[in-house]
Amino acid sequence: MTDVLRGRRGAVLIALGAAFVVATVLLAATGADPLRAYQALVVGAFGPDGFPGTLAYLVPVLGMAIALAIPLRAGMVNLGGEGQLVLGAITAVIIGLHSPLPAGFTVLLAVAGGVLAGASYAALAALCETSLGVPLLVSSLLLSYPAMSLASYLVRFPLADPGSSLPQSRRLPEGVALPGIGLGEVTIGLFAVLAVVVVFLVVDARTPAGYEVRMTGAGPRFAAYAGIDRPALTLRLLAASGGMAGLVGAIMVLGFPFRFIDGALISPQYTWIGLMAALLAGASPVGTALAAFFFAALTNGGFDMERVTQTPRELTAILQAVIIVFLAASTGLLRRRGGSR
Amino acid sequence: SSNETGGDGADGPSFVLVTPNPIGVNDFLRLSVEGVENAAEEHGGTSSVYESSDPASIQQNMAAAVREAPDVVVAVGFNFADVLAQEAERNPEQQFLFIDSCTEESFPNVTCATFREHEASYLAGAQAGLLTETDHVGAVVVLDSPQFHRFSDPFGEGAAQTNPDVEFTQLFIGGQNPFNDPARAKELAGTLAGSGVDHVMGAASAAGNLGVFEAAEEGGFFAFGVDSNQCPASPGQVVDNVVKRTDVVIADGIDAILGGAPGDDRSYGLAEDGLSLSGLLDDASESQCTIAEHPEVIEEVAALRDRIVAGDITVVDPAGS
């Protein structure tokens, strides 16, 4: 047992070391000073100016990572996170713009609406599998596109901001916003996401439902035999997953710039980075959170590296991909060691 | 990434340009970089450029630019509206030059410079109206959104002005990556040609327009470019371009701010020479644009420009409120 563990730590260290070497070579090859680049990366991620940015980035990345980890724990892959995220955001905006209630209630209603929209859309993907026989992987991915198109249509026409030529919604009324926490643009949405992580952790480790989810992931036929109702579970897990994605969407639009901008939630690839974090960690709550934090820091530090050193921006993308490839390979190696044979 | 230029101007003024997208072949952004660099040289200062890739990095870069506390932060593109307003409010000492858009509220430390692209598109349309043999012109447009209608709608109106029989059709690229899909842009231009269009406005992004020009070359029809002189990309196929003189505008704006007159809303159109057509510029004969072969059209369009400048004709802004 102990020597297995030693082997694992070794594999991770080797992988990180290898990524580091490749990154250094690439940096040096383009004439950049690697030391200065790494310094910029670390300062950009954790320095006093950079850390709020890392936290701001952490909210959507961690949120989406948890959203996707929830069904992944039962072996179900939700590839439709982008659609659910966008629907949650646009719903929150619609409520925020049109609710007649006082601002505080409107915010609560918008968050609830976002969660509900994401949850019901993901549940639709689940129904496609359980009632129509279209595999979840496919139905969730395919449903994602019409949702994005719908949001795109809404902000160009009915919700369009008349003052701007950008495809974006009108700005939410004054006060319809999540309170900030005094760190850059970070709002209490961060705590909402962290709270979900804790709930996920407890449910996963300490409740019958979490146990049933894990067993479904470990052996779907065993789970069926043990009386776990897969269709119902699929529906619930996807609703939870989509609800979380919708929550992230609502948090994002209820913070700066207080509106829905077409593509703003898609192009930073929050969903895919989150999915990678969840997959790398085998969907375990703590592992997923750590991986998400690592990616958030890496991405945010990358901005600084780009600005401070002379590295071309393409190089940052290459470096990130290289690091991910090596990480994936090392966790693969781990899984292989830990598995049979 | 950032590019610092100017060693001798260490104690002159400093400028930071923040872009909304990677610069790439985006002529509009390239001209902006030129404008900032020229201004730095002229005033004996330094300049650097922060390239953004998505909304998250726009926010990051803007914050970083303000932390640098240069003499002027130059932001290009409507994507900055919210971020700039926020930073301007928080940092009243910092001067901002906002190109191509303006904040909703006005701030004393924000100078805006916007373009009336529709005026030039209208002139390009007028050329198409005069030149079309099928009485059918069209446009290939990145997205069905107000900002891009400023290029396409006035083009149709301009054509109708000079040729009342003309029919106008516009198609939108869309899809998963509208700004980088030359193959789809080309197919759309081909579709237009198939329905009888012989002059196409290419408002299909930098990469997309290359697809439009290829289709023109293969289909034997004509196209119009935007932002800068695109005629050399496909000599013989590109009639003319809607040129945005971002460099001029940036230099102008920086002069105004350093000269102690910040906070203006400046609008650039045909009258201010912030916009033009390649064919109406002095070096039209070297532009490789086919319009050079039609002096009579140039003449007629120049007259039209004068009427717009004089206020006889008002071109409607499709994105205007």
Next chain:
Amino acid sequence: MTDSTSDDPRGRPADAPDSSVDEQSPAVVLRGITRRFPGVVANDGVDLRVERGEIHALMGENGAGKSTLMSILYGALRPDAGEIELFGERVEPAGPAAAIAAGIGMVHQHFMLFPGLSVTENVIYGQEPVRRGLVDRAAARARVVELIERFRLGVDPDARVRDLPLGVRQRVEILKLLYRDTRVLILDEPTAVLTPDEVDRLFDVLRGLAAQGRSVILVTHKLGEVLAVSRRVTVLRDGRVAQVIPTAEASAASLASAMTGRDVELDIVHPPGSPGRPVLAVRELTVARRGGRPLVDSASFTVRAGEIVGIAGVAGNGQSELIEAIVGLRTASGGEVRVLDADVTRLRIAARRRAGLAYLPEDRGAVGSAPGASIAENLAAGFQRGSLRSRGGLLRPAAMHAHARAIIERFGVRAGDTRSPIRSLSGGNQQKALLGREITRKAPLLVVEQPTRGVDIAAVQAVHAELIACRDAGHAVLLVSAELSEIRGLSDRVLVCYEGRLVAELWRDEATEERLGLAMAGDS
């Protein structure tokens, strides 16, 4: 091979000499094979010698190292020490491909088939007949059909394997070896899914092969089979060779004690049960199949408290489907299932379990357990919403582990840490643990399928004792087994399934081997 004239049941070497150069050398010689796994020495200096034309039995308790040794011979595992000699030549282990090329073939206990491919494709896989660069499908099919007919295997060469019942899949595995013209056949517990008749047929085939000079290594726990078909026996115990004797000099008792290292009472006779009120009542239960006769055709029977009802039948005659319909893994198209007073026909599994059902499925690897999950997690299934919760509704890890420990101790499971994955237990120990879990539920009705398949003698006896104890505690037990001796030894009543119908119901005394055999062949 059907034309074999050898009457000798023990497969003496063929009179016709083999044409190879060194005809004296044995087919297989293993010397000093050692293989360690973390914490265990699975094989510890094992020697094995198999002559040409010999059927050699390899015996041993669960975990004795049989599979490991065979995997080494087959090239799937590398030994840490020792040498391998085939037909007089020293060989270096170089993977299954080399072993296949050297004439070694193996039927694994867990079938190694491609469910989505046809029988023919499965058989020719890796050694396809080729014509003009492409697979010669006509030749392949002809060859497979010829083998099927010659060995009376009764397999449809065009069927998809995923549509075939387990018993037939076994025959596909054997077909694969026959097709490859294997000179040394390794069969790991090949009879586990076969009926007596099929076992006889298999043995005929094996004897015929031996008569041709081929060698067979038979890995099994079944004493009767070893005595019936093998020429010599090697017994492994704790990774070492405990005994090598000619079968003629062996007896069931001597083999059993060589395996276990102690004396084993073999002929245990269990007293009959005393049936009480009906617990399971099945009425006219039907499972339809599109475009064919029903998989289960109006089955009706009752199981009472305090009795064991056995269901016998040739694999593929609807027993599995009947059980699945009773436990709720399959939808019935007609009829009724009642547990105690509740009609459960339309209920999901969870509800049926609540109504009083416990169930040990046939496929313990995929259905009965989640192999990668821990022992504690596997044994908690069904208890997670019950005794393992704290008052606040949370699962208590300590309770989960204590629960697993209790089952492990009570049912004599040999297991270390309850946190290690259940697949790290040997088959027999897995089986005891899972049965323990189901019995611990104390449900009025216990349905068990093939409870001792692939399990060693000591474990068989332990499982049987538990089933009897369960019955005597007043539970109703429904037992499905392909093992006639098991059915006869445990059941108070026996039902025989043939082509989806229950064709016979025999009381304990009536259920002789002959009558059961006849009924299973549809001749009632």
Next chain:
Amino acid sequence: MTIDPALFAAALRALTPILFAALAGALCQRAGVFNISLEGTMLVGCFAGVAGSWFSGSAWVGVLAAMAASAAFSLILAVGHVTLGADPIVLSVAMNMLAVGLTAFLLRTVFGTQGSFSDPALQGLGRVDIPLLADVPVLGPVLSGHSPLLYLSWLAVAGLAVLLYRHPWGLRLRGVGENPEAATNLGVSVTRHRYGAIVVGGALCGLGGAQLALGNVTLFAENMTAGRGWIAVVAVMLGLAAPIGVFLAALLFGLAEAFGFRLQAVGLPQQAADAAPYVVTLVALFLSSRRIRRRDEAKGTLTR
């Protein structure tokens, strides 16, 4: 809107790059590898195709360069997933990111430009007129006069079908996908077959990229695959990873795109045109899976 030969010709052009990538995906799926790196691998092919053609002056050298570069790129998935056991989804997503960064980086270093590269001297693949067929009234304009790679893609469909269902390698590959352990036990190397599928798939993606960058247009633009690799992933699912099925699925997308263009001209919102292919696919999947499900129900293997 008119339905004319040009519409179908446009559909065929639109489908070709998708088809190559989808065939690659199908091959990998058959070998048991879930490959969603098609987008990035194709993009690498676009760049290598343009670079190869530019420096050699021959479009065909460009095609070979595209195949070689994409095949080499796909080795990341092969080594990472097959040899090192990494998760294929994570690797694929990273590869897609890497391809965007790498091609942009190379565009900057090799061509000294950003965003896109095009030059009148860059050799494209040109068109082939098929004798006789070109003169047939309706069929001629639809089927003749396309890039040679378009015809090659049809050969690839047929070739892949023969390979998978008639060639020993194909049988072994399908077995590897169905039950790798069983394949290993019959002496068939899972590693070698998966490497084969991934690398051949890479070369197919390279062909798709070459068709896009040297056939559909003659230029390279950053990220120019524009989601076609993802459509290919969907086409693999819809086509059940069978060559003909994948072809039909890709054709559906091609038609949806070509029709979408024309429907725009009569007032269909662009966003609706964008969403349409996915909705159509979902419905098609629903209909086909209903058939499969009815069969399963008949067999009673529905697990509750």
